[in-house]
């Protein structure tokens with residue numbers, strides 16, 4: 001029996017992700033499989049990435065090739081999580097047509113590790129340093145891992161309230177679950193099917209956690225706003241949406257300076273602007289010569305370890321190194337220090353990262369406030385027509401039980417400049 005297309009694709013994809021640092025969402029985007037093959041391909045890639053880290057650590061200490069290690073992880077996932085027949089799985093993988101693959105060594109390793117199936121986790125298998133980060137952040141670890149191993153429910157926000165879109169939504173209602181925080185936000189298990197029916201510019205695929213930082217910024221017509229780390233522009237779309245919703249003040253709207261440091265990512269932001277016909281967003285590539293006006297509000301969506309998005313990006317488990325967290329925290333500190341001078345007194349700064357490490361969140365902001373006594377955390381209530389319920393803001397942060405709501409636990413903090 002020879003290896004099937006979906007297994008071979010999954011094998012090659014995993015090899016690229018784990019050994020060459022490729023990104024899961026980019027590699028899987030253009031996979032040329034359809035129907036059940038595609039579904040199996042996605043399932044096995046995700047399961048290996050989410051469940052296989054401990055086995056990977058163990059196999060990496062053996063005299064095995066990269067191909068053999070990937071094949072072994074796939075075999076154990078098929079045996080343990082997918083409960084496949086032993087002889088079917090063995091016969092599939094021993095035919096792998098790879099130069100660095102020895103059938104003899106592979107079968108020997110299979111026998112040696114067969115009783116260690118438990119190294120493949122039913123929930124999620126993480127490097128110790130990530131587990132430590134979860135413990136330090138005081139997130140409910142079992143709730144957190146439970147959320148991540150289940151297939152991520154994918155969500156989107158409806159931008160258009162035309163009769164046509166509303167009718168389409170009504171026709172899809174059996175397939176949609178409501179947002180946990182936002183109105184006009186939906187989750188679905190039939191993602192591609194649902195989105196195929198809706199007009200392309202009538203929705204945006206974005207997480208509710210991402211939208212919250214924009215809501216906390218509370219953009220208003222007439223304000224000068226800078227958006228830092230703007231690409232590819234998910235938050236830009238929601239920013240412009242809120243501003244354009246002030247129908248009687250459209251003449252007061254000002255351009256938003258949406259900055260990013262990466263040329264490629266600025267191109268992606270420009271594409272987003274075209275797709276959604278954004279008129280207020282001004283994509284700005286940061287160079288040493290870029291000058292900024294002192295502004296009313298700044299949203300910093302900083303580069304980060306991304307650990308809160310593990311559910312949809314399990315490749316992070318294999319890409320992130322412990323030392324990266326420190327490097328990222330330093331980058332974030334530099335960004336905060338640079339942009340703090342472009343906020344006017346009584347202006348607001350919202351700092352957001354899609355991770356939960358203390359170094360990138362709580363400690364980062366404590367350090368900032370210690371050095372900058374002219375800033376304080378914003379306290380109040382977030383009240384908005386876009387959300388189902390008011391949210392209390394304590395110490396600059398939204399008082400939400402992220403894990404209980406199955407929301408990606410972002411660190412979002414709002415600061416006010418009180419003095420020059």
Ligand SMILES: C[S@@+](CC[C@H](N)C(=O)[O-])C[C@H]1O[C@@H](n2cnc3c(N)ncnc32)[C@H](O)[C@@H]1O
Nearest residue numbers: 229230231232233234235260261262301302303
């Ligand atoms: C989390 S992503 C932004 C996601 C985006 N806000 C969205 O909602 O689609 C962080 C971005 O920060 C950018 N970045 C990194 N360092 C930066 C810097 N010093 N100044 C501006 N942007 C930076 C990265 O290129 C990346 O696009």
